[in-house]
Amino acid sequence: MIDKLEKSKCTGCYTCANKCPQKCIKMVEDKEGFFYPEIDKEKCIKCNLCEKVCPVLQKKQSDNDKNPTVIAAWSKNNNIRLDSTSGGIFSELAKEVLNTEGYICGAIYDENWMVKHILTNKIEDLEKIRSSKYIQSRIEDTFLEIKEKLDEGKTVLMCGAPCQVEGLANFLNKDYDNLILCDFICRGVNSPKIFRKYLDSLEKKYKSKIKAIKFKDKTYGWHSFSTRIEFENGKKYIGNRYLDSFMIGYLKYNAFMRPSCYDCQFKGLPRRSDITLADFWGIEKIAPQLDEDKGTSMVLLNSEKGRNLFAKIKENINHYEIEDKDNFLQNKCMYDSVEMTESRKHVLNEMNNLDYDELRKKYFPEPKKLKIFRINISLLLKKIKNRK
Numbered sequence: 001m002i003d004k005l006e007k008s009k010c011t012g013c014y015t016c017a018n019k020c021p022q023k024c025i026k027m028v029e030d031k032e033g034f035f036y037p038e039i040d041k042e043k044c045i046k047c048n049l050c051e052k053v054c055p056v057l058q059k060k061q062s063d064n065d066k067n068p069t070v071i072a073a074w075s076k077n078n079n080i081r082l083d084s085t086s087g088g089i090f091s092e093l094a095k096e097v098l099n100t101e102g103y104i105c106g107a108i109y110d111e112n113w114m115v116k117h118i119l120t121n122k123i124e125d126l127e128k129i130r131s132s133k134y135i136q137s138r139i140e141d142t143f144l145e146i147k148e149k150l151d152e153g154k155t156v157l158m159c160g161a162p163c164q165v166e167g168l169a170n171f172l173n174k175d176y177d178n179l180i181l182c183d184f185i186c187r188g189v190n191s192p193k194i195f196r197k198y199l200d201s202l203e204k205k206y207k208s209k210i211k212a213i214k215f216k217d218k219t220y221g222w223h224s225f226s227t228r229i230e231f232e233n234g235k236k237y238i239g240n241r242y243l244d245s246f247m248i249g250y251l252k253y254n255a256f257m258r259p260s261c262y263d264c265q266f267k268g269l270p271r272r273s274d275i276t277l278a279d280f281w282g283i284e285k286i287a288p289q290l291d292e293d294k295g296t297s298m299v300l301l302n303s304e305k306g307r308n309l310f311a312k313i314k315e316n317i318n319h320y321e322i323e324d325k326d327n328f329l330q331n332k333c334m335y336d337s338v339e340m341t342e343s344r345k346h347v348l349n350e351m352n353n354l355d356y357d358e359l360r361k362k363y364f365p366e367p368k369k370l371k372i373f374r375i376n377i378s379l380l381l382k383k384i385k386n387r388k
C-alpha cells in the first residue's frame with residue numbers, strides 16, 4: 001500500500017488517489033500545508049495499485065531523447081508574452097490544441113487563491129492557466145478526467161511539475177498518441193499554507209481582499225521580475241524579486257518547499273515529458289539579440305510528439321535553435337535539487353504559532369546588503385530633495 005512510501009519522499013501528485021478502485025485514498029493536509037495520501041483501511045481491498053502507480057516507488061526510465069533539441073522561443077503576440085512567465089510558449093501550444101477541439105490541463109487559482117489543476121476545452125480558461133504559480137497545485141481528479149477524454153479520442157495537453165507528469169504517465173500506463181505531456185524545469189513547490197499567511201498579511205496591510213495575483217510580473221522587465229498583487233479597493237502591491245518576502249523565502253532561503261523537493265527524483269535527462277519549458281536565463285550572454293527583457297522560453301523537444309506539436313505553432317512564435325547546448329546546463333534546477341536549509345527546518349514547523357512578520361524576521365529576513373542599499377537610496381533621495 002501507498003503508506004509504504006516514506007512521507008519525506010511523497011510528492012503529493014495524487015496518482016494513488018486517482019488510481020484507487022475503491023476510492024479509499026484521501027489526500028489530507030498536514031501541519032506544513034502539504035497534501036499526503038491517507039488510506040481508509042476498512043475499505044481497502046489490498047490490490048496495491050496505489051503502490052504500482054506511484055512515480056517514486058515505480059520510477060520508470062523514459063525512452064525520450066537524452067539529447068533533446070534546445071530552442072529559445074517567444075510568442076509573437078506581445079500580450080501573451082508579457083502575461084506569461086517566460087516567453088508564452090505554453091499558451092501557444094495550448095491554443096493549437098484547443099483550436100483542434102482538444103483539451104488542456106493546467107494549474108489555476110481557486111476561490112481562496114490556492115492552486116489546483118483543471119481540464120478544460122474553453123479558450124477563456126487559458127488566461128487562468130497561464131503563468132507560474134509557485135505553490136503546490138492539487139491534481140484532484142484530473143488524471144481520471146484526462147483518461148476519459150483520451151479514450152474518447154480527444155487530444156489532451158497536460159502541463160505540470162515533473163512529478164505530476166510522471167504520475168500521470170504511470171497512472172495511464174499506456175502510450176496515447178493523443179496525449180502530449182509538458183513539464184517545466186522545477187525549483188520546487190511551496191507550501192500553500194505559508195502562501196496563505198503571506199496573502200493574509202498583505203490583505204491586512206492594504207485593508208482589502210485580493211483581486212489578482214501575478215508571480216514574475218514584468219512591469220519592470222523579465223530580469224527584474226516582481227510579484228504583483230491587486231486589491232479590491234484598487235490598491236496595488238508590486239514587490240521586486242529581491243524585496244518581496246515570499247520570493248526571498250523561496251529563492252534565497254529555500255524556506256517553504258515540499259520535503260520531497262529537496263531530493264527530487266525527477267531531475268535531468270531524458271524527460272518523461274514530450275516538451276519541457278523553462279525560463280531561458282543566461283540568453284543575454286549567449287545571444288543578446290534574443291533578449292528584449294520581455295521573457296524568453298527555453299524549450300526542450302524531448303520526443304517526436306513534442307516536435308510535431310511545436311512545428312504547428314512555429315508561425316506564431318519567434319524561435320532559434322541553440323547549437324551550443326552546454327548553455328542550458330546553466331539552468332541549475334534542471335539537474336539539482338535545492339539544498340535543505342536551517343530556515344526550512346524551522347519555518348513551516350513554527351508557522352502555526354507565529355504570525356507572518358515574526359516568521360519573516362526570524363527565518364527569511366531581507367538580506368543585510370539590500371537593507372544598506374535601501375538606506376543609501378533613501379538618503380540619496382533625501383539629499384536630492386534638500387538640494388531642490
Ligand SMILES: Cc1cc2nc3c(=O)[nH]c(=O)nc-3n(C[C@H](O)[C@H](O)[C@H](O)COP(=O)(O)OP(=O)(O)OC[C@H]3O[C@@H](n4cnc5c(N)ncnc54)[C@H](O)[C@@H]3O)c2cc1C
Pocket residue numbers: 084085086087088089090091105106107108115129130131132133134135136137159160161184185186187188189190277278279280281297298331333
Ligand atoms: C513551481 C514552479 C517552479 C519552477 N521553477 C523553475 C526553475 O527553477 N527554472 C526555470 O527555468 N523555470 C522554472 N519554472 C518554469 C517557468 O516559471 C515557466 O513556467 C516556464 O518557463 C513556462 O513559461 P511560459 O511563459 O511558456 O508559460 P506559462 O504560462 O508561464 O506557464 C504556465 C504553465 O505552468 C503550469 N503551472 C503553473 N503553476 C503551476 C504549479 N504550481 N504547478 C504545476 N503547474 C503549474 C500551468 O499549468 C501552465 O501550463 C517553474 C514553474 C513552476 C510552476
